[in-house]
Amino acid sequence: MCAFSTFATPFSSISYQFLGATPDYWCHVSELMEANWTQEQIITFAIPLSNLTGKREGCLMHNYNYTSAAQLGFNKVMSNIPSVSNIDDTLLACSSRVYNTSQYESSIVTEWDLTCDRRALYSTTSSVMQAGTLLGSLLYGHLLEAIGRRKTVLFSSVSSILTSALIIASHNVEVFIFLRMLNQIFDIGYYMGPVILSCPLLYEVRFTLLNFVY
Known part of the structure; x- marks a missing residue:
């Protein structure tokens, strides 16, 4: 689970490079x-x-x-x-x-005209990801201890799936920006939880095996 969380979470940030593609x-x-x-x-x-x-x-x-x-x-x-x-x-x-739709058929830039005087909204869609990471780190640092790691991970996973579906259905850029920040907050939850739950055990097993080999 530790490996899965560290592998899956970055896709949320990387997807912005495709969602925000800007043609001529x-x-x-x-x-x-x-x-x-x-x-x-x-x-x-x-x-x-x-x-x-x-x-x-x-x-x-x-x-x-x-x-x-x-x-x-x-x-x-x-x-x-x-x-x-x-x-x-x-x-x-x-x-x-x-x-120029021959370069990119559709993206949030072409759908909501995020160029020229609206270019600031394009930058905001990226900035909120970092804001979500900050808020999620502060929030889940307490939630993981307060309500338990397993419950927190399950809640975050379900919430991330729901907000991802809502992002697809966003009808304007303002709603899209808000949901992207929420989605990033939930992503931090299912990233931090498995890391705390699984990684220490994996590291201990690896350390034990290395001591046994050498």
Whole structure:
């Protein structure tokens, strides 16, 4: 059980690397999409290159008259961009994005748009894991002694399974973050309990065998 707990628990933290995968993304330009422009055409026309990275911006787009551009069509507008440009050549922050689903079909980032001004929520989903580890360590240090190790491990295991199922059904990122922290707290419970119960016995047996051999 000691080996199982130390093997299974890290998967809860590692899973974040897959749940939070972030594909390439660009601004959603509704006028051009409704005009059936391809994604490549929209990116070429509407999405500027970053001066720092040399790649297309993910949170900014040109300040163009996209209604007029949609009426003219891609080929005509590319040959005369000033006709749809505003006087000030500023960049606009977009409110929604399009994601490259060929890289990752779905993740919490694409589902809840955790980029640009919402990127802080993405970081929070990772930070709460560490907060759950801290709270779980403080809580279970007392519970393991107060109500017994076996009861605590069983309670934590069942609670972890239930919260894992609820995480899958989360309908918004705030609920997801809260449940991830609860799940991490319960994971610490079934990690600490078996370690205290089983590991000392295993170490004693190993030490005895080593003394017998040598």
